[in-house]
Amino acid sequence: MTTVQEYLKNSGVYEDLSKIISLVAEQAVPIRAAFISNQGYAGSVNASEEQQVAMDTWSDAHITRVLAKSGLVRAVASEEQDDITTFSTSARYSVVMDPLDGSSLIAVNLCVGTIGGIYDGDVLQPGKNLKAAFYILYGPVTTLTLSVGRGVAIFAMDADGVYQLQQDNVQIPEGNLYGSGGLRTEWLPKHTIFITDIETAGGKNRYSGSFVADFHQVLKYGGVYAYPPTKGLENGKLRLVFEANPIGFLAVQAGGAVSNGISSTLAIVPSNVHQKTPVYVGSRGMIEAIEKICST
Numbered sequence: 376m377t378t379v380q381e382y383l384k385n386s387g388v389y390e391d392l393s394k395i396i397s398l399v400a401e402q403a404v405p406i407r408a409a410f411i412s413n414q415g416y417a418g419s420v421n422a423s424e425e426q427q428v429a430m431d432t433w434s435d436a437h438i439t440r441v442l443a444k445s446g447l448v449r450a451v452a453s454e455e456q457d458d459i460t461t462f463s464t465s466a467r468y469s470v471v472m473d474p475l476d477g478s479s480l481i482a483v484n485l486c487v488g489t490i491g492g493i494y495d496g497d498v499l500q501p502g503k504n505l506k507a508a509f510y511i512l513y514g515p516v517t518t519l520t521l522s523v524g525r526g527v528a529i530f531a532m533d534a535d536g537v538y539q540l541q542q543d544n545v546q547i548p549e550g551n552l553y554g555s556g557g558l559r560t561e562w563l564p565k566h567t568i569f570i571t572d573i574e575t576a577g578g579k580n581r582y583s584g585s586f587v588a589d590f591h592q593v594l595k596y597g598g599v600y601a602y603p604p605t606k607g608l609e610n611g612k613l614r615l616v617f618e619a620n621p622i623g624f625l626a627v628q629a630g631g632a633v634s635n636g637i638s639s640t641l642a643i644v645p646s647n648v649h650q651k652t653p654v655y656v657g658s659r660g661m662i663e664a665i666e667k668i669c670s671t
């Protein structure tokens with residue numbers, strides 16, 4: 376058995392980077408424990424004008440506090456905070472996070488996650504510069520899906536709270552699952568063509584409303600997760616920095632691809648930490664298909 380710490384050491388990851396990854400991953404234990412007493416809405420809205428649920432604000436405050444205390448982090452940017460918080464300009468790494476992704480599903484006890492990305496230097500860099508990307512999935516088992524730029528590994532938390540390697544060198548197969556956000560009546564014609572083509576070819580619809588959970592099944596079985604531009608929302612709903620980049624980085628490291636329909640979202644230099652982007656992420660063939668449709 377290989378623990379996440381052993382994996383990071385064997386991968387030659389710098390000590391501080393390794394410590395930050397482990398530190399965030401360990402917070403799965405208190406976060407999971409907090410679900411039971413944080414079921415409702417927080418009564419506040421985030422920078423994207425979305426209602427925050429109690430677990431959004433709880434996990435955001437919790438992880439931010441842990442990172443601040445570590446002394447290892449230069450800055451943190453969170454989907455649940457308006458601005459980037461700088462801790463120490465002498466520290467090397469900055470963390471971006473969606474502390475509780477899919478939080479509206481807590482009240483119905485479906486899978487949710489925590490997404491993280493780590494940059495060497497400041498926050499506003501293109502996703503291709505990520506030094507590490509990961510997500511924790513709070514399913515029947517707590518798993519950590521991680522890339523430090525040398526492929527993708529999945530770890531499962533054991534009864535002692537230790538992440539043990541479950542699968543290394545994960546590769547996205549060319550499967551046929553698909554899940555798309557946005558109301559069908561609001562989709563733009565090119566997205567409708569893309570989804571209709573998948574359905575005609577026998578694709579199976581799997582969409583829960585949690586990006587982490589929906590992407591995880593695409594990672595394992597193949598297919599595509601999409602949150603397209605919709606009428607009136609030409610940049611879709613997902614955030615480039617907190618959602619599209621870490622998950623897109625993992626997809627590419629697993630042999631898949633990520634795109635806004637035109638080109639890779641990992642090349643975009645963010646101008647604003649809360650900027651949104653259309654997202655297509657998954658098997659390479661699926662992403663080639665949407666880019667072909669969008670180019671005509």
Ligand code: AFP
Nearest residue numbers: 475476477478479556557584585586
């Ligand atoms: P948050 O719970 O972090 O706000 O994320 C929800 C989300 O950004 C993503 O996880 C889902 O895939 C997507 O929104 C669901 O959106 P719809 O409710 O519009 O399907």
